Amino acid sequence: MSSDLLGLFLLLVVFSAALAVIVSGYRDDDPARILRGTVRRSLSFLGAVVAIGVVSLGVSWFLS
Amino acid sequence: MxxxxxxxxxxxxxxxxxxxxxxxxxxxxxxxxxxxxxxxxxxxxxxxxxxxxxxxxxxxxxxxxxxxxxxxxxxxxxxxxxxxxxxxxxxxxxxxxxxxxxxxxxxxxxxxxxxxxxxxxxxxxxxxxxxxxxxxxxxxxPRPGRRVHPGVAAVATLLLPGAGHWLTGRRFKALLLGGTVLGLFLFGMLLGDFADFDRQRHPYYWAGQMFGGGSFWLVALASAGARFTAVLRFMDAGLLFTTSAGLFNVVVALDAYHRAQHDWLAAGPREASS
Known part of the structure; x- marks a missing residue:
């Protein structure tokens, strides 16, 4: 269970980074801005998905 | 700008x-x-x-x-x-x-x-x-010199992710975007034991994977006979990654097109020869 969660979290990190690279590369043309945008967007997406996951888990525990 | x-x-x-x-x-x-x-x-x-x-x-x-x-x-x-x-x-x-x-x-x-x-x-x-x-x-x-027109940049991206940016002189973006698309695709294929590029199993995901272009198609051909022999731990994530990589390649191609278009228009008109 815990190793599955860790694996899924690592996969989420990979996907967040890839998504952020593509979006930042589309928005900007300057390498420094692309790298800064990648870090910011990557953390935003990762945080949003983790937050939704935590809320979902809390609701499922509450209802069960 | x-x-x-x-x-x-x-x-x-x-x-x-x-x-x-x-x-x-x-x-x-x-x-x-x-x-x-x-x-x-x-x-x-x-x-x-x-x-x-x-x-x-x-x-x-x-x-x-x-x-x-x-x-x-x-x-x-x-x-x-x-x-x-x-x-x-x-x-x-x-x-x-x-x-x-x-x-x-x-x-x-x-x-x-x-x-x-x-x-x-x-x-x-x-x-x-x-x-x-x-x-x-x-x-x-019309523009002077052997400039890359936007359509060529887009088609180059279909042949190999990042190639369109490389042709327009954006080496950093070519390596970053192309590496991301190809890396995500290969990692996803690895998670699915190279059996996830299969129309019969996932026709809609397969359509997304196809947009990765020539490099994806070669991998699909090479792994055509691969079939699942067991339920893998992260095979669903692999499917998501490979399909996303294909769709990301469309975004990369659009960006290559628009950057090349910008360069083309910024170059100024071709002067009439005297």
């Missing part, structure tokens, strides 16, 4: 070229009098579609559906072949899947190659439209 845009008249002609290309690949090139390119795109897209149908016993048609108006069959929808609109409509009238005659589709020997070719015809039709759009820009706004 705001991107430069072509004038309204050229934009209208670009829109017409894209529409005509989707209708029949190669038709949009006639707007810029590129008859040779038009013929090449036409033959490439229709050749891939019909050869693919022949090789796969037209089993592709099992994945499509008729869109009807008042009980009259109007348009046959099949992703991604539908981007080659008229070619697909003719094919849907001419062919019947061997499966409807009782043949087990998994026993058609060249089925994987056939599906890959017909799917590629749809993806190529989409990029033929981008090439036709770039050709219109090059015709209406």
């Amino acid at each position: 705001e991107p430069l845009l072509p004038p309204e008249e050229t934009r209208q002609r670009i829109g017409a070229a894209v529409g005509l290309s989707i209708l029949l690949p190669g038709l949009g090139h006639l707007l810029s009098w590129r008859r040779g390119w038009g013929l090449l795109w036409f033959l490439l897209c229709q050749g891939a579609l019909f050869l693919g149908l022949e090789l796969a016993g037209a089993t592709q048609l099992d994945y499509g559906t008729w869109f009807s108006f008042a009980d009259i069959r109007a348009v046959f929808l099949l992703l991604p072949e539908v981007a080659n609109l008229l070619g697909l409509q003719v094919a849907a009238q001419l062919y019947v899947s061997v499966e409807s005659g009782g043949v087990d589709p998994t026993r058609v020997p060249w089925r994987d190659l056939g599906h890959l070719l017909s799917g590629a015809s749809g993806v190529l039709a989409g990029f033929a439209a981008a090439h036709a759009a770039g050709a219109v820009l090059a015709k209406d706004r």
